[in-house]
Amino acid sequence: MRRLQANTDIAAWRIVDGEAVIVHATSSAYYGLNTTGTFIWEAIVGEPMASHDITSRVTARFGVTGDAVRNDIDTFLASLEAEGLACEATGSATAAPAVAAAAQPNGHGEFVPPRLSRFGELEQLVLSGE
């Protein structure tokens, strides 16, 4: 089973008001994730996960059916991979976290399709003593 993980070696991120801002270390591109995207990002930062495990977490979290969100999640994961922010995990699989995910409360409301937005590239940054 193919599992994905966040490419934490080349990404720095911060979550503000439930939405992540990510900077790619080598390209200097920076990105924004919406709340659903941030939820998935946090999941694959924690551990490598297969698409169906992520779908299970999302359905448990947002109270939606897997069929309704699977395509959105796969598209989102593909965009993370295309930008180099996620990569295929190597090594043995761990147990699927569906039970733990189901126990989490639904605190973020309605499901919106996860989305990665590229905002451009950061130029040189000036540090000033003045």
Add this chain to the structure above:
Amino acid sequence: MSSLPGQNAEEMRRIARELQVELSSEQRTLYFHGESMRPFLGEGDEVVVTPVAFEDIRLGDVVTYRFGEKFPTRRLMRRTPDRLQMWCENWPNRYFETRREEILGLAIARKRDGKWITHRDAEWKAARRAALLKYWRVVSVPRTLGQLRAVGGRFLRWARLRKPLPARDAGLS
């Protein structure tokens, strides 16, 4: 460029720029501007900054912090449990204060004329010692002497008020 409903583009850019400081050891995109930290840091020097715990910052360290849209980089010279007083060796008469939550990182390397030095190199340590000595000589000692003079002046005024009246004045009554 694209946008998300809950995200303000300016705010996102600000956060991304702060993350850029944290990534400077990989990205190499931080440059110093200005004359305030000469001779240690000068215009166009490339700088690497690494995240640091507030408790691990020592006197004489060069610290980058958030100040509005800017990222000042100065030496720490005094500290309290939650504030740092920053100083620039080329501007000895000015002080800047920042709070614990504004600290972004510690400068650990500098590139000038194609040559890198790091905080482990003798040149870096010598610059730190020289800055601390200059601060002590130009700021700490004069400040302490000024405080002593002020205390001494208050003592003398108090002592004069305590003097008994001269005898000839006492005889007037």
